[in-house]
Amino acid sequence: EAQVTQNPRYLITVTGKKLTVTCSQNMNHEYMSWYRQDPGLGLRQIYYSMNVEVTDKGDVPEGYKVSRKEKRNFPLILESPSPNQTSLYFCASSFGGTNEKLFFGSGTQLSVL
Amino acid sequence: GENVEQHPSTLSVQEGDSAVIKCTYSDSASNYFPWYKQELGKGPQLIIDIRSNVGEKKDQRIAVTLNKTAKHFSLHITETQPEDSAVYFCAAWGEYGNKLVFGAGTILRVKS
Numbered sequence: 241e242a243q244v245t246q247n248p249r250y251l252i253t254v255t256g257k258k259l260t261v262t263c264s265q266n267m268n269h270e271y272m273s274w275y276r277q278d279p280g281l282g283l284r285q286i287y288y289s290m291n292v293e294v295t296d297k298g299d300v301p302e303g304y305k306v307s308r309k310e311k312r313n314f315p316l317i318l319e320s321p322s323p324n325q326t327s328l329y330f331c332a333s334s335f336g337g338t339n340e341k342l343f344f345g346s347g348t349q350l351s352v353l
Numbered sequence: 354g355e356n357v358e359q360h361p362s363t364l365s366v367q368e369g370d371s372a373v374i375k376c377t378y379s380d381s382a383s384n385y386f387p388w389y390k391q392e393l394g395k396g397p398q399l400i401i402d403i404r405s406n407v408g409e410k411k412d413q414r415i416a417v418t419l420n421k422t423a424k425h426f427s428l429h430i431t432e433t434q435p436e437d438s439a440v441y442f443c444a445a446w447g448e449y450g451n452k453l454v455f456g457a458g459t460i461l462r463v464k465s
Contacts, residue, residue, distance in 0.1 A: 282359075282442060282455035283397070298452070301420070330396050339385045339446045344396030347425035 242267045246331050246345035253321055254353050260347045261316045263331030269343070271334045272314040273298070274306065275346075276327040283330065289314055290337065321352040355380040357445050359456030360438070366433050368465045376424040376443035376456050383447035386419060388425045391440040391458075400441075432465045 242273065247276045253259055261327075273288035285298030290306040303325055305317040314333075318325060331345040360370040366372045376385075384405035389397035403410045403417045403426065410417050414433075419426040430437055443456040 280362075280457050282357075282457045284455070285452060288452075332396075337451070339448075341387075341399045341402070342397075342453075344389075344398065346394070346396050348363075 242343070244331055244333055244343050244345040246329075246347060246348050248348060248351050249346065252351045252353065255322055256320050259318050259321060259350075261318075261329060261331075261350070263314045263316065264312050265314075265331075265333040265343070266312065267333065267335075267343065268311065269333035269335055270311070271337050271340075272308065273338070273342075274304070274314070274316050275332060276300065277330060277331045278327055286316070286329075288338075312338045319351075323352050326350060326352045355383060355445055355447060355452075355454040357443060357454050357456040359443050359459055361459060362457065363460045363462075365462045365464060368435060368463050371434055372428075372430040372433050372437070372461055372463075374441055374443065374459045374461070375425060376392060376427070376445075377423075378445040378454075379424070380397045380445070380447045381421075381424060383445040385446040385453075387444050387446075387453075388419070388428050389442045389444065389455075391442065392438070397442060429434060430461075433461075435463050436465050437461060438463045 270291045274286040275283040289295040292315040329348045332342045334340045387402035390400045391397040416429040446453045
């Protein structure tokens with residue numbers, strides 16, 4: 241089944257404790273991206289990757305890191321989480337970019353205490 | 354940069370009635386407008402999209418209209434059913450910014 245898999249679904253952590261949210265897709269997509277969803281703000285892009293060689297900042301990259309060492313995986317790293325990073329996070333992928341159908345994962349609800 | 358406004362934020366309709374969600378965008382160069390549906394506990398899923406070379410597109414009970422002059426586009430759902438209850442996001446994409454900007458979302462409740 242074609243899908244984007246995120247883990248974990250739920251995560252509670254404390255300020256400053258490094259964490260990684262994993263994302264994997266099995267559709268051989270070139271493009272991958274991370275979004276955060278906050279009430280009243282819709283979906284905002286954190287980072288994106290056009291392919292294994294290209295990664296760039298989105299609209300709200302502060303406090304986040306990503307890596308794209310292989311085509312199928314695109315982990316999101318919070319080196320020192322803060323309470324304002326409490327949010328619902330989604331990984332998404334597509335064949336060529338955001339002007340094509342995006343396939344989203346099921347989301348990771350993160351709470352930073 | 355692009356800004357997308359979506360209205361209403363919440364919409365309640367009776368089963369069988371129609372629902373309309375409207376979005377406006379700011380960048381006249383935007384040319385791709387998708388709509389995503391997010392069910393509870395799931396990620397958004399594309400339900401319909403339209404490109405700027407057409408004014409309307411239909412898929413069964415769902416239709417999207419685009420008015421490039423006024424820079425607004427709308428989602429129309431006819432004969433609503435309880436399973437249409439979800440959060441709906443509009444979005445706009447333009448080549449200049451090469452990114453997809455989402456609206457704030459509309460919570461649609463279909464009462465049976």
